[in-house]
Every structure is written in C-alpha cells, then in structure tokens.
Amino acid sequence: MKIKIALAQxxxxxxxxxxxxxxxxxxxxxxxxxxxxxxxxxxxxxTGYVLQDLAVTTAIHPHQEDPVFKKLLSLTNDIDxxxxxxxxxxxxxxxxxxxxxxGHQIIHIHNKVYLPTYGMFDxxxxxxxxxxxxxxDTRFGRVGMLICEDFWHASLPYLLWxxxxxxxxxTSASPGRGLNKAPRLSSSVWVExxxxxxxxxxxxxxxxxxxxxxxxxxxFWGGSTIHDPNGNLIVRAPDxxxxxxxxxxxxxxxxxxRAHLPLLRDERTNLVQRELERITHHHDH
Amino acid sequence: MTIDxxxxxxxxxxxxxxxIRTELNRVGFQRTLLGVSGGIDSALSLYLSARALxxxxxxxxxxxxxxxxxxxxxxxQTMIDDLGVQSLTVEITDMVDPLINRxxxxxxxxxxxxxxxxxxxxxxxxxxPFKGLVMGTSNKTEMLLGYSTVFGDAAAALQxxxxxxxxxxxxxxxxxxxxxxxxxxAPSADLWEGQTDEGELGFTYDAVxxxxxxxxxxxxxxxxxxxxxxxxxxxxxxxxxxxQNHFKRVMPPIAKLSxxxxxxDFLYPRDWGT
Numbered sequence: 001m002k003i004k005i006a007l008a009q010x011x012x013x014x015x016x017x018x019x020x021x022x023x024x025x026x027x028x029x030x031x032x033x034x035x036x037x038x039x040x041x042x043x044x045x046x047t048g049y050v051l052q053d054l055a056v057t058t059a060i061h062p063h064q065e066d067p068v069f070k071k072l073l074s075l076t077n078d079i080d081x082x083x084x085x086x087x088x089x090x091x092x093x094x095x096x097x098x099x100x101x102x103g104h105q106i107i108h109i110h111n112k113v114y115l116p117t118y119g120m121f122d123x124x125x126x127x128x129x130x131x132x133x134x135x136x137d138t139r140f141g142r143v144g145m146l147i148c149e150d151f152w153h154a155s156l157p158y159l160l161w162x163x164x165x166x167x168x169x170x171t172s173a174s175p176g177r178g179l180n181k182a183p184r185l186s187s188s189v190w191v192e193x194x195x196x197x198x199x200x201x202x203x204x205x206x207x208x209x210x211x212x213x214x215x216x217x218x219x220f221w222g223g224s225t226i227h228d229p230n231g232n233l234i235v236r237a238p239d240x241x242x243x244x245x246x247x248x249x250x251x252x253x254x255x256x257x258r259a260h261l262p263l264l265r266d267e268r269t270n271l272v273q274r275e276l277e278r279i280t281h282h283h284d285h
Numbered sequence: 286m287t288i289d290x291x292x293x294x295x296x297x298x299x300x301x302x303x304x305i306r307t308e309l310n311r312v313g314f315q316r317t318l319l320g321v322s323g324g325i326d327s328a329l330s331l332y333l334s335a336r337a338l339x340x341x342x343x344x345x346x347x348x349x350x351x352x353x354x355x356x357x358x359x360x361x362q363t364m365i366d367d368l369g370v371q372s373l374t375v376e377i378t379d380m381v382d383p384l385i386n387r388x389x390x391x392x393x394x395x396x397x398x399x400x401x402x403x404x405x406x407x408x409x410x411x412x413x414p415f416k417g418l419v420m421g422t423s424n425k426t427e428m429l430l431g432y433s434t435v436f437g438d439a440a441a442a443l444q445x446x447x448x449x450x451x452x453x454x455x456x457x458x459x460x461x462x463x464x465x466x467x468x469x470x471a472p473s474a475d476l477w478e479g480q481t482d483e484g485e486l487g488f489t490y491d492a493v494x495x496x497x498x499x500x501x502x503x504x505x506x507x508x509x510x511x512x513x514x515x516x517x518x519x520x521x522x523x524x525x526x527x528x529q530n531h532f533k534r535v536m537p538p539i540a541k542l543s544x545x546x547x548x549x550d551f552l553y554p555r556d557w558g559t
Binding site for chain 2: 183
C-alpha cells in the first residue's frame with residue numbers, strides 16, 4: 001500500500017485561531033489537490049507556540065460540534081489530518097495537544113507528556129502534563145503521535161512501537177538555536193539525527209512536521225522530514241521557508257525491512273518490564 | 286583550550302533577514318530606520334535591513350556631533366551610496382549643546398549619554414513620517430557588559446544582532462560586504478574625541494568575547510575560566526560588569542499590589558495576536 005503524505009510548515013498568527021484555521025483550510029485544499037492521503041500540521045498549528053497567558057484564551061474543547069473542529073472534520077472525507085491545538089479538558093486543564101481526524105471523526109487526541117520547562121522553555125508553567133501514550137488504528141495501519149519534547153525522551157517512541165505503531169507522527173515548533181560553523185543549526189541537526197535513529201532502530205516510518213516563522217526573537221527552522229524503516233531520508237522540506245511538502249511512502253517497506261532485520265520480533269519486552277520493575281523499586285543504585 | 290566563535294554567515298544572514306522582515310511585517314510595517322555612525326554595528330544592521338526589506342525601505346540617519354570624525358561620516362555615506370538606501374543627516378550639536386553647557390559640572394560620560402539619547406529622539410521622531418520602526422544596533426558583547434546608554438543607543442524596536450559577539454559581528458559584516466575600513470577601525474562609541482571602546486574598557490573584544498562565550502554560552506564557572514588561563518582580575522571585572530548592568534537588559538520592576546500584575550502574572554509575548 002502506497003500513501004501520499006503532506007507536511008505543512010507555515011508561520012502562525014500568535015493566538016489568532018480564526019486566522020490559523022483559514023491557513024489550515026487553504027493548505028488542506030492544496031494538499032487534496034495533490035492527492036495527499038494524510039496532512040500533518042506542526043505543534044500548536046492552530047494557535048502559535050509562545051502562548052503564555054494566551055493558552056487559556058485559545059483553548060478548544062474538542063468535539064464534533066466545536067466550530068473549529070467541525071470545519072476541519074468536514075474536509076476529512078478523503079484526507080486524514082493531524083492538527084495541533086490547545087486542549088481544554090472537561091476539568092479545565094490545558095494541554096498542548098495533537099488531534100488525528102479522519103472520516104469526519106476525531107480518531108485520537110494526544111496530550112503532550114513532556115513539557116520542557118528549562119532554559120528558553122516555560123511550558124510547564126502554562127500547561128498540564130499529559131499522562132498517557134497510546135497507539136491507535138487508522139486506515140493506513142497503526143499510528144502513534146508525539147509532540148516535540150515527547151520524542152526527546154526515548155521511552156515514548158519505544159512504547160508506541162511496542163503498542164503497535166508502524167508510523168510515528170512527530171510534530172514540533174522547535175526554536176532554532178546553536179549557530180556555529182555548520183550550514184545548519186545544531187538543534188536542527190540533532191532532531192534529524194534523532195528521527196533517523198528512531199526510524200532505523202524501530203524499523204518504522206518516522207514523519208516529522210516542524211513549523212517555520214518567528215515569534216518575538218525565536219526562529220523556527222522547518223526542515224520537516226520523512227524517514228523510512230531503513231533509516232533513509234525520503235523527503236526533507238526546506239529550512240525556514242513556508243512549504244507544503246509531499247512524498248509517497250510504500251508501507252510494504254515495513255515487510256521488506258523487517259524480513260531481514262527482525263528487531264521488533266526480537267525485542268524482549270518481558271525483560272524490559274522486569275528490569276524496569278527492579279530499577280524503579282530498588283532504590284539502591 | 287580552543288574557543289571557536291566562527292559562524293556560518295549564510296545561515297546567520299538567512300535567519301536575521303527573515304527575522305527583520307517577519308517581525309516588521311507582522312505588526313504592519315514594511316520599513317525601518319536606524320542611526321548609521323560609520324561604525325561596524327550600525328553598518329551590519331544597515332546591510333541586514335537593506336537585504337531584508339529592500340534599500341528603498343530603509344532610512345539611514347547620520348547624526349554627527351561637532352567632534353564626530355569626518356572619516357566616520359564619510360564611511361557612513363559610502364555605505365549609504367553602496368546600498369542605495371534612503372538617507373538623512375541631522376546634526377545634533379545645536380540640540381545637545383544647550384543642555385551640555387548648562388551645567389558647570391558636566392562630565393564627558395554625561396555628555397555622551399545626552400548625545401546618545403538625542404539620537405534616539407531624532408530616530409523615534411523620524412520614524413513617524415517615514416512610517417518605519419527603529420532598528421537596533423546592539424551586539425551581544427555590549428549588551429552583556431552593559432556598555433550602552435539606556436534609553437539611548439539601546440532603544441529600538443528590534444535587535445537583529447543582539448545574539449552575535451563583536452568578533453562575530455566582524456565576521457558577518459565582512460560576508461555582507463561592509464567596507465573593510467569600517468570593519469578594521471577601532472570600535473568607538475564616539476562619546477568624546479579619540480575615545481575607543483577597547484581603550485576605555487581596558488581589554489580587547491577578542492579576549493572578552495572568548496571569556497563571555499565560556500561564561501554565558503557554555504556556563505563555565507568564573508573560577509574554571511581562570512583555570513583555563515584567563516586572568517583572575519579580568520574575569521572578576523567582566524562578571525561584575527555583567528551583574529551591575531543587568532538593569533539595562535530588563536524592564537523596570539513594577540511594585541506588585543494586585544492579583545495580576547504586568548511582568549509577573551500578566552504574561553504575553555510581544556507578538557501577541559499578530
């Protein structure tokens with residue numbers, strides 16, 4: 001089975017959901033025109049990233065009748081969408097979240113588990129921590145979603161892999177940093193290495209959508225990528241430029257790669273569980 | 286130890302021109318203006334602005350005082366001609382001398398600050414008819430050392446080169462075609478005749494940039510910098526300057542009284558809603 005994936009990178013209007021929704025609708029039409037089966041938007045694509053106190057005023061309680069989701073869902077006849085938003089739950093906790101929409105349904109919502117709250121980052125001050133990670137079924141197979149800092153921790157991609165995800169959908173609004181002699185920022189190089197490593201180690205497809213633009217002095221570097229189960233780069237979107245980047249992936253590559261490299265087959269989850277039990281219960285280490 | 290401050294100038298140019306364009310456009314502006322002294326910092330901001338916005342959208346303002354050296358004003362004009370940006374010359378002598386001459390105990394630092402603040406007034410005034418925002422020209426070294434006049438040369442809408450050390454400013458200026466004379470001239474705030482930054486500070490930018498890189502970017506402890514070969518008194522002085530001048534880098538504190546106070550729990554990015 002071959003599917004066409006579109007990666008959107010654009011500059012958001014900070015805290016203006018209505019304007020950003022319009023950009024989504026335009027990009028969805030464009031992606032449909034190119035025959036895309038799945039369109040992935042970056043982290044917080046409906047709101048912008050450095051929200052601070054805007055978190056609570058841009059939040060959405062996601063359901064079929066919410067005006068923003070209703071518009072997005074109405075376009076999911078023949079294209080699946082991953083969108084980023086601020087999720088307000090029934091108890092009025094605010095999460096950085098990603099929603100997977102397909103066939104007029106909200107299939108899955110992931111709340112960001114790891115909120116960077118150090119250095120330039122202050123997410124834990126404004127947002128609640130997600131508390132679960134689950135793979136879910138789509139018309140393309142089983143999928144897992146993670147948001148930015150989530151995949152700087154190896155445990156979450158690992159859990160999704162064991163939970164059956166063959167496609168890892170990563171989104172981020174990654175501020176560029178680390179200018180040196182190299183032609184790319186060190187943060188950009190690091191993220192691409194990591195994505196490539198996950199693809200190779202898990203023999204999975206790793207799809208990463210990262211935004212572009214600026215907020216105050218922060219730049220976002222784009223460079224969205226798709227890596228195949230061999231760890232090969234299938235496509236790389238331009239750095240710093242708004243773009244809708246399309247690539248076809250062949251899901252049969254999973255069969256071919258895992259036939260010669262049975263890392264998933266040989267993964268010893270019981271050993272991992274036993275050792276984790278020991279490590280977390282045994283304080284003398 | 287080797288400390289390499291070399292930057293990729295193509296990448297820096299890409300990020301900084303995108304920053305200038307995006308951050309102006311999103312608040313409804315297409316144009317910028319800045320003071321151009323003939324020194325390297327304002328030269329680099331000028332070249333970046335012209336590249337980001339097109340030369341016709343940039344206004345270079347020369348604001349000499351009567352003691353400003355002719356050659357720096359000539360270099361400023363050379364760059365204006367080279368880029369084809371719009372330009373204006375506003376001599377500030379007649380504006381600042383009445384205040385400077387008003388007090389017998391006036392000293393040269395006060396006078397220099399008066400000049401820096403008058404240049405700020407001229408720029409902010411010109412920003413209205415030009416319909417542009419004032420572009421900053423401060424680099425990371427001077428910001429960290431606090432070597433600037435608060436509400437004077439430090440006043441601006443955007444700071445494109447504020448994360449580049451002085452030695453990196455030289456590198457990027459060279460790549461963008463800033464004249465070699467401007468790059469090579471001893472940096473001076475032009476506060477009085479014959480003044481140079483390095484003479485007044487008592488150390489070179491090369492040395493202090495390397496130290497700041499360790500202290501700030503690499504989070505070295507001061508004592509570790511001494512172990513790595515930096516002079517203890519020099520390290521001590523630089524650490525003290527950074528701390529004592531921190532007030533120049535932050536907004537004035539607001540005395541908290543209410544439940545929600547600007548700066549503490551009323552927190553919005555500058556780009557709010559744009």
